[in-house]
Amino acid sequence: MRKHITYIRGQAKGPKGKRADVKFLVDSGAVYSVLPKAVWQAIGLKPNRKMTFTLADGTTIERSVSEAHITCSSQYLI
DSSP: OOOOOOEEEEEEEOTTSOEEEEEEEOOTTOSSOOOOHHHHHHTTOOOOEEEEEEOTTSOEEEEEEOOOEEEEEEEEEO
16 A cells, blocks of 8 residues: 655744745644644744643653644645
């Protein structure tokens, strides 16, 4: 069975309406979406809290988080 990595085009919008086009990796098991730091800065996000995440290998990491509005198009990329 062949496995594919699927990406979808979308947009992230910050609190003051600034937008950036983004290529998202589709992960059906994910709870959170991750944006590159450059996108964070471009749309004006600021960290509003820290959270601890557990990675697949059991390692825990702490990251600053924020909130953005995300829209996805119906176009996908393989």
